[in-house]
Amino acid sequence: MKKAAISACLTGERCRYDGTDNRDNKLLGKLEGWELIPFCPEDHCFGTPRPTMDLVETEQGIKALSNLTGADLSPCVERYARDFFDAHPEIELFIGKDRSPSCGVCSARLYDRNKKLLDAEAPGLMAAEAKGRGIECWDTESYIEAHPTPPIAGS
Numbered sequence: 561m562k563k564a565a566i567s568a569c570l571t572g573e574r575c576r577y578d579g580t581d582n583r584d585n586k587l588l589g590k591l592e593g594w595e596l597i598p599f600c601p602e603d604h605c606f607g608t609p610r611p612t613m614d615l616v617e618t619e620q621g622i623k624a625l626s627n628l629t630g631a632d633l634s635p636c637v638e639r640y641a642r643d644f645f646d647a648h649p650e651i652e653l654f655i656g657k658d659r660s661p662s663c664g665v666c667s668a669r670l671y672d673r674n675k676k677l678l679d680a681e682a683p684g685l686m687a688a689e690a691k692g693r694g695i696e697c698w699d700t701e702s703y704i705e706a707h708p709t710p711p712i713a714g715s
């Protein structure tokens with residue numbers, strides 16, 4: 561069976577920053593036939609619940625900065641992403657939660673140091689690693705739109 565990496569919160573894991581999930585039954589229905597391999601870099605690195613973070617353009621490049629302390633949280637997320645894909649070289653598809661600074665594919669928000677929005681279509685850190693490896697990557701909403709359910713025969 562072909563393997564797809566998927567943001568764990570989309571499968572119902574309560575790993576969002578506030579301890580909730582983003583379970584998406586419509587998406588999961590469209591992924592029948594794939595073996596799903598869930599991941600959550602932020603839960604792995606920082607636990608749940610946790611403070612939020614944002615992608616910020618800094619003098620050292622794009623970093624994920626804590627909205628609580630301003631600390632650079634990127635290294636752990638980037639290490640997790642490398643280790644995850646090294647451990648699963650057979651993954652052919654990446655489905656990320658829209659707008660997440662870790663998992664968003666073309667939907668993460670990028671700010672400057674003054675919280676001015678620079679880009680609303682940036683890749684999150686985990687998605688950037690998947691893209692760099694040539695894996696087919698989709699945001700959830702785009703994947704659903706691009707894979708409409710075929711009409712039922714006779715209807």
Ligand code: SF4
Pocket residue numbers: 567568569570575576577599600601602603657660662663
């Ligand atoms: S880091 Fe990704 S998988 Fe984890 S809660 Fe955020 S969007 Fe979901």
